Structure formats: C-alpha cells, structure tokens
Amino acid sequence: MSRFDEFVDEFVFMAKNAADVASKKTGEVVEVARLKYQQKQAEWDLEKAYAKLGAIYYESQNSKEDFRDAIALAMNEITEIKGNIKKIEESIRTYRKMQRCGKCATDNDVSALYCSSCGSPLDDAPIDIDVPVPVKQDEAAAPEEEV
Numbered sequence: 062m063s064r065f066d067e068f069v070d071e072f073v074f075m076a077k078n079a080a081d082v083a084s085k086k087t088g089e090v091v092e093v094a095r096l097k098y099q100q101k102q103a104e105w106d107l108e109k110a111y112a113k114l115g116a117i118y119y120e121s122q123n124s125k126e127d128f129r130d131a132i133a134l135a136m137n138e139i140t141e142i143k144g145n146i147k148k149i150e151e152s153i154r155t156y157r158k159m160q161r162c163g164k165c166a167t168d169n170d171v172s173a174l175y176c177s178s179c180g181s182p183l184d185d186a187p188i189d190i191d192v193p194v195p196v197k198q199d200e201a202a203a204p205e206e207e208v
C-alpha cells in the first residue's frame with residue numbers, strides 16, 4: 062500500500078468517525094427536545110389532575126354521596142403522572158450526561174464527584190453514560206451521500 066493510499070484510508074476513516082459523532086450529537090439534541098416536550102405535557106396533565114381532584118373534593122363536601130372511590134382514583138392518577146415526570150426528568154439528565162445532587166437537587170456533570178452548588182459528595186461511581194440513541198425510521202432510511 063502506497064503512502065498516498067494510507068493517507069486516503071486514514072482520511073476516510075476520520076471523516077466517517079466525525080460524521081458518526083455529529084449524527085449522534087444531533088440525535089441527542091432531538092431526543093432531549095422530545096423529552097422536554099413530553100415533560101411539559103405531563104406537567105399540564107398533572108395540573109389538570111390536581112384541578113380534577115379539587116373539583117371532586119369540592120363536590121364531595123356538598124353531597125351525601127360517597128366520593129371516596131373517585132378521590133382515590135384521582136389521587137392514583139396524580140401519583141402516576143408524578144412518576145412519569147420523574148422518569149422523563151431522569152432520561153433528560155441521562156442524555157445530557159448530568160446527575161442530580163440528592164441534597165440540593167442541582168444538576169451536575171456526570172463525572173463530578175461533589176456537587177457544584179452545596180459541595181455534597183455525589184452518588185458512588187459515575188453511571189454508564191453510553192445511552193443508545195434511537196434512530197427514527199425516516200432518518201435511518203435517508204440515502205447516503207456518494208463520496
């Protein structure tokens with residue numbers, strides 16, 4: 062193999078790598094934006110659920126009917142939505158390679174050992190941050206450019 066061929070090989074390899082990194086970054090940005098949208102929607106749902114619980118409670122105070130089941134149902138809904146929001150927030154942190162301080166809830170870089178805000182030691186060893194980035198079907202099917 063000539064020097065020139067080696068150079069071309071290396072260049073192609075580097076270009077390919079750079080493209081991979083770039084597309085992965087874009088994937089992360091898209092994913093975080095999608096998660097943030099989900100988070101907003103879940104927060105709206107939570108507000109609606111709280112309002113519903115308030116309305117049920119109000120009605121229950123003005124009625125002789127038994128509203129306990131309805132109240133329990135509304136409370137379950139709230140608990141479920143809160144759990145969803147927690148999960149979404151956790152996913153966002155994972156994609157951003159952040160970890161949350163257990164004491165003051167500040168987001169820190171995943172590699173940080175101590176909280177940047179309150180100085181508390183952060184949880185154990187950094188978690189595995191290599192999250193697979195889901196590729197949308199239409200993106201995956203996009204034609205490769207000819208080199």
Ligand SMILES: [Zn+2]
Nearest residue numbers: 162165176179
């Ligand atoms: Zn802290």
